[in-house]
Amino acid sequence: VVVSVQSSNPSLGTVIGGGTYEKYTPITLTAIPNQGCRFVKWTDGNTDNPRVIVPESDCTYIAEFEEVNYTLTLAANDVTMGNVLGEGTYKYGTEVAINAIPNTGYQFTQWSDNDTNASRTITITSDLSLTAYFHPMKYTITATSNDEKLGTVYGSGEYSYNASVSLMAVPQVGCEFITWTNGVNTNPYVFNAVENVTIQAIFRSKSSSLHDVEIEENISAQKVL
Secondary structure (H helix, E strand, O other), X not given: OEEEEEEOOOOOEEEEOOEEOOOOOOEEEEEEEOOOEEEEEEOOOOOOOOEEEOOOOOEEEEEEEEEOEEEEEEEEOOOOOXXXXXXXXXXXXXXXXXXXXXXXXXXXXEEOOOOOOXXXXXXXXXXXXXXXXXXXXXXXXEEEEOOOOOEEEEOOEEEEOOOEEEEXXXXXXXXXXXXXXXXXXXXXXXXXXXXXXXXXXXXXXXXXXXXHHHHHHHHHHHHHO
């Protein structure tokens, strides 16, 4: 008997086992899917692979295949820091562009497979899960005194994005804090870190302040005369 075996789509898979045999000879038919494909069934509904047949007459068996869809799962380690693009279901061999997009004040570090490119192209060959890691940007806050003999400033350092910064201007005995160089007069000066900042506290001695007042009063009196 002649046993004919075929593939419903040779681009998806092939079949072996066909040929000429004696009647009632057990014959093994095997459907071999190509990469990225899978065997579905034989056209008679049988899903065994390989399968054994015992023909008594000429016969034909056709194997059905289909492409496999693979799932690409993307995530961010913290959705408040950034998001990812490119997740979906793709066929084998598809080239997919994925992107890790940090939110304001944060930066991308790496993917969970250690790749450090925020934007990259990957080739789908199986189900894949990747996590993008983000972390807060760091800002340097530098606060100094106009004269260490008049006062000291505390609070300089490195801060994460949007962290609360508190700068304290502490005058020496007999001195006083006047203002910060950005025009802010509050002390302590509290703000959120969103950029690098260099600022100075202005101090003066109280005796200098009194002397300045006396001079101003004398000038005013002379103008009256």
